[in-house]
Amino acid sequence: MKNPFIINTHSHANMLRQTNIDEAIKAAQDNKIITIVPSSTAQDIFDVDKFIHKYDNVFGYVGVFPEEAKTFSNRTLSDMENIIKNNPKIIGIGEIGLDYYWDKTYKELQKEIFIKQIDFANQMNLPINIHSRDSHGDTLDILKEHNKNSIAIMHCFSGSLEFAKECIKEGIYIALGGVVTFKNAIKAKEVAQDIPLEYLLLETDDPYLAPVPFRGKENQPVYVKYVAEYIAKLRGTTVDEIAKITTENAERIFNLNAK
Numbered sequence: 154m155k156n157p158f159i160i161n162t163h164s165h166a167n168m169l170r171q172t173n174i175d176e177a178i179k180a181a182q183d184n185k186i187i188t189i190v191p192s193s194t195a196q197d198i199f200d201v202d203k204f205i206h207k208y209d210n211v212f213g214y215v216g217v218f219p220e221e222a223k224t225f226s227n228r229t230l231s232d233m234e235n236i237i238k239n240n241p242k243i244i245g246i247g248e249i250g251l252d253y254y255w256d257k258t259y260k261e262l263q264k265e266i267f268i269k270q271i272d273f274a275n276q277m278n279l280p281i282n283i284h285s286r287d288s289h290g291d292t293l294d295i296l297k298e299h300n301k302n303s304i305a306i307m308h309c310f311s312g313s314l315e316f317a318k319e320c321i322k323e324g325i326y327i328a329l330g331g332v333v334t335f336k337n338a339i340k341a342k343e344v345a346q347d348i349p350l351e352y353l354l355l356e357t358d359d360p361y362l363a364p365v366p367f368r369g370k371e372n373q374p375v376y377v378k379y380v381a382e383y384i385a386k387l388r389g390t391t392v393d394e395i396a397k398i399t400t401e402n403a404e405r406i407f408n409l410n411a412k
């Protein structure tokens with residue numbers, strides 16, 4: 154898509170249930186929104202590969218999500234490599250990372266699989282889309298130690314402004330979604346207001362976390378507009394300005410103008 158309005162850097166558009174997927178993608182297309190869909194398990198890397206073939210304005214990541222670390226096997230990296238070689242619309246590795254919120258019993262396995270996928274992203278020279286929940290210190294430590302050349306994005310950023318600044322110091326990008334519009338999301342609002350726009354990206358993480366005024370309903374890719382509008386208001390600027398800079402950031406990270 155030429156001159157996209159917004160690049161939604163994290164959307165599980167393939168997982169929509171209450172919304173017709175073709176219609177949701179069409180709504181994004183009508184609004185000149187590009188959507189990037191991550192995978193979660195070692196099996197659904199194949200589903201994401203197939204899914205993104207169907208739509209011009211949809212790209213993908215392959216990767217194994219921390220809570221699905223147990224699905225990762227010896228074959229997984231070679232499967233990912235085959236998909237990447239055959240599908241130029243796979244433009245990153247994700248979502249990968251650490252999640253200590255639900256289950257702390259297999260932290261070591263999560264770390265091991267995270268590191269393997271960082272090394273793999275470095276080899277492929279692709280950006281990484283990171284999920285980090287209740288694990289900020291370990292996530293940043295691992296990135297500092299293991300990530301050599303991949304641009305990293307903290308998806309659905311849930312840390313403090315101080316932590317955002319630490320990430321940015323390491324060249325890591327901050328992606329914000331619907332949470333920033335929630336009344337009680339004080340930290341996310343501070344981050345949205347204060348970080349340099351050159352490090353900001355937009356996302357939805359649909360079908361979860363729909364922004365106000367759709368909070369509690371099923372989220373979808375086009376709602377990224379509401380995230381952009383909200384951040385524009387917080388920063389006292391226009392939605393076009395937020396859209397323009399975040400789109401430039403994403404085009405640079407994913408080399409999208411060449412694709």
Ligand code: NI
Pocket residue numbers: 163165191248358
């Ligand atoms: Ni996600």
